[in-house]
Amino acid sequence: MVLNPVISKLVGKLVVLASASPRRMEILRNVGLRFEVVPSRFKETLDKSQFKTPQQYAVETAKQKALEVAKRMPFQHLKIPHMVIGADTIVSVDGKILEKPVDKKDAYRMLSSLSGKEHSVYTGVALVFCHEKENEVDYQLFDFYEETKVKFADLSESMLWEYIDSGEPMDKAGGYGIQALGGMLVESVHGDFLNVVGFPLNHFCRQLDLLYNGSKLSSSDSHSTLILSQPSPDHGPGSSCKRSPPASPAHKVKINSEQGDGSRTPVNSLSNKTSPGKSAETRRAMPLNVTEQEEREPKREELQRIIQLMEGFKASKALFTASNVGLFDVLRRRPELDAAEVAQELKASVRGTERLLEACVSLGLLKSKERPSQTPVYKNTSLSKRFLLSDTPFSLRGYIQHCDKTVWPLFSHLEEAVQEGSNQHQRAFGKTSEDLFQDAVYNNQEAKLRFMGAMHSIARVTGKAVATAFDLSRFKTACDLGGCTGALAYEFTKAHPELTVTVFDLPAVVDLSEHFHPRHTDNRVSFVAGDFFKDDLPKADLYILARVLHDWSDEKVNILLNKIAEACTPGCAVLVAETILDRESPYAALQSLNMLVQTEGRERTKRQYADLLRQHGFGAVRTVQTSNFLDAFMARKV
Ligand code: SAM
Numbered sequence: 001m002v003l004n005p006v007i008s009k010l011v012g013k014l015v016v017l018a019s020a021s022p023r024r025m026e027i028l029r030n031v032g033l034r035f036e037v038v039p040s041r042f043k044e045t046l047d048k049s050q051f052k053t054p055q056q057y058a059v060e061t062a063k064q065k066a067l068e069v070a071k072r073m074p075f076q077h078l079k080i081p082h083m084v085i086g087a088d089t090i091v092s093v094d095g096k097i098l099e100k101p102v103d104k105k106d107a108y109r110m111l112s113s114l115s116g117k118e119h120s121v122y123t124g125v126a127l128v129f130c131h132e133k134e135n136e137v138d139y140q141l142f143d144f145y146e147e148t149k150v151k152f153a154d155l156s157e158s159m160l161w162e163y164i165d166s167g168e169p170m171d172k173a174g175g176y177g178i179q180a181l182g183g184m185l186v187e188s189v190h191g192d193f194l195n196v197v198g199f200p201l202n203h204f205c206r207q208l209d210l211l212y213n214g215s216k217l218s219s220s221d222s223h224s225t226l227i228l229s230q231p232s233p234d235h236g237p238g239s240s241c242k243r244s245p246p247a248s249p250a251h252k253v254k255i256n257s258e259q260g261d262g263s264r265t266p267v268n269s270l271s272n273k274t275s276p277g278k279s280a281e282t283r284r285a286m287p288l289n290v291t292e293q294e295e296r297e298p299k300r301e302e303l304q305r306i307i308q309l310m311e312g313f314k315a316s317k318a319l320f321t322a323s324n325v326g327l328f329d330v331l332r333r334r335p336e337l338d339a340a341e342v343a344q345e346l347k348a349s350v351r352g353t354e355r356l357l358e359a360c361v362s363l364g365l366l367k368s369k370e371r372p373s374q375t376p377v378y379k380n381t382s383l384s385k386r387f388l389l390s391d392t393p394f395s396l397r398g399y400i401q402h403c404d405k406t407v408w409p410l411f412s413h414l415e416e417a418v419q420e421g422s423n424q425h426q427r428a429f430g431k432t433s434e435d436l437f438q439d440a441v442y443n444n445q446e447a448k449l450r451f452m453g454a455m456h457s458i459a460r461v462t463g464k465a466v467a468t469a470f471d472l473s474r475f476k477t478a479c480d481l482g483g484c485t486g487a488l489a490y491e492f493t494k495a496h497p498e499l500t501v502t503v504f505d506l507p508a509v510v511d512l513s514e515h516f517h518p519r520h521t522d523n524r525v526s527f528v529a530g531d532f533f534k535d536d537l538p539k540a541d542l543y544i545l546a547r548v549l550h551d552w553s554d555e556k557v558n559i560l561l562n563k564i565a566e567a568c569t570p571g572c573a574v575l576v577a578e579t580i581l582d583r584e585s586p587y588a589a590l591q592s593l594n595m596l597v598q599t600e601g602r603e604r605t606k607r608q609y610a611d612l613l614r615q616h617g618f619g620a621v622r623t624v625q626t627s628n629f630l631d632a633f634m635a636r637k638v
Pocket of ligand 1 (some may be wrong): 437
């Protein structure tokens with residue numbers, strides 16, 4: 001819901017937050033602002049002694065942060081944002097500026113200087129509006145700051161150290177976070193609480209109101225200063241920008257900036273004045289040398305192929321939607337319903353249901369029976385009965401939900417992933433992922449169960465082919481590292497009656513594994529909780545790694561294979577199940593893009609896997625390309 005009518009003016013425009021602070025993101029998301037996060041690379045190294053007041057320092061830092069991102073985006077992201085928001089929060093006490101502590105000692109120094117006293121928290125905010133015209137980008141800058149006074153209680157030594165040892169002070173200006181444990185240190189607050197958290201939301205909204213609607217700031221707004229280049233009240237910032245004549249050479253990035261006193265900052269001091277190369281827009285405008293080959297009429301098959309590729313996402317989303325609303329389950333319970341009856345069952349509109357049903361028919365997921373002068377009725381095809389019902393042995397519903405709720409949002413940031421070469425959890429979900437699984441995948445119960453459900457369903461479908469790829473009769477014990485719900489382990493015990501399997505996975509996963517235990521099973525599958533990068537691995541004759549190595553960089557893969565090699569005695573073996581990257585079908589290459597948006601890993605070629613295994617003392621590498629989507633390698637410890 002968009003709460004603020006001013007914020008609604010930004011809907012559909014590319015707004016960028018030049019800050020990775022989760023607190024700022026949360027404050028802005030809570031009011032319905034939609035934005036991308038591009039953390040600024042500006043190092044906070046301005047010389048504090050050059051500023052007359054702490055607030056000037058905070059505002060200048062905010063400006064530099066926002067400008068760095070606004071200037072970088074046309075080069076690196078090939079996108080020109082509408083507005084970039086930069087912010088910097090500092091604490092000031094006794095005329096000194098306190099930023100983030102560098103270590104515990106520094107945190108102690110800061111917090112003891114705040115004990116029993118009142119201090120000021122300033123957040124400087126800069127809004128950079130970008131205007132593109134004739135290959136030139138003009139930047140228009142607005143800034144302001146907000147001050148909040150905070151009084152700390154007298155802090156005892158033990159309280160101080162207890163707080164420091166909690167780890168909370170380390171990434172916070174002044175060494176405390178008022179919204180969490182640090183709130184216990186605070187006696188009183190005068191002013192905007194959110195300003196202390198990291199972003200003066202109220203002032204920001206008033207500023208936007210001024211910029212877009214031309215309304216006056218209230219006279220009490222004494223902290224709003226340095227409005228640099230103000231648009232005329234009748235129009236948004238885009239229309240009032242003072243444009244300079246096109247510079248030569250073309251595509252020059254140009255900064256327009258005015259100081260609060262009306263004087264102009266020399267362009268050179270803010271702009272690097274280099275050519276940004278060709279932006280996406282300018283590239284499109286370049287004249288093409290059209291060849292005869294390109295001019296001939298397209299053939300039908302060519303058109304079909306390209307249209308299939310362009311429109312493929314619609315088929316995926318139709319499948320996800322039909323599965324999510326339970327369409328296939330409804331038609332199992334009550335086959336041969338017409339659209340109105342299905343709509344009633346789904347509690348959905350008839351208009352929308354009709355379209356979805358017909359789309360599913362066109363994709364081979366439903367069949368329709370035409371009845372003379374009556375409306376058509378629908379039923380499941382054998383494909384949907386096998387894979388799309390919620391509780392059949394090969395149901396892929398869990399995996400479909402994962403594709404829809406996790407992979408789809410991540411893939412919508414593929415362009416940024418390609419630019420940056422990194423996963424997109426931050427952009428898609430506002431989650432940092434230093435440890436991908438702990439931070440990004442398992443950080444709430446719903447997401448965790450969804451991920452486990454996805455792994456479970458795909459392992460049920462692909463597991464037998466992996467479990468039966470090699471003769472394993474000489475192995476008595478196996479350990480499935482990252483074995484998740486145990487779905488693959490059960491396939492191994494089914495296929496090899498002498499084998500017992502230990503599933504080793506993170507505690508968060510093992511805790512929930514019983515949700516997925518099969519109804520009838522002997523006791524040959526057990527679970528051990530641990531971290532395969534840090535903890536001792538359970539002893540086994542055979543180590544299984546299914547869809548695990550592709551999650552990690554070569555560096556982490558080497559750590560893991562090294563641990564396995566150390567745990568193995570000669571004769572032990574490792575079995576790796578992954579999708580081999582080859583040129584035969586696009587599946588593996590697209591999976592590798594999937595790994596780019598989701599993880600720090602990638603799919604690898606047969607040669608790369610064999611080399612990795614050999615480097616860790618595993619020889620006699622054998623490969624089986626299964627009929628399923630996973631291929632299997634087995635190698636013996638020599
Ligand atoms: N092997 C399963 C399969 O093929 O369906 C699951 C593969 S899933 C992509 C990766 C698994 O590795 C997850 O179950 C995850 O919890 C587990 N994992 C990730 N980091 C781990 C760690 N540090 N220690 C143990 N398990 C980990």
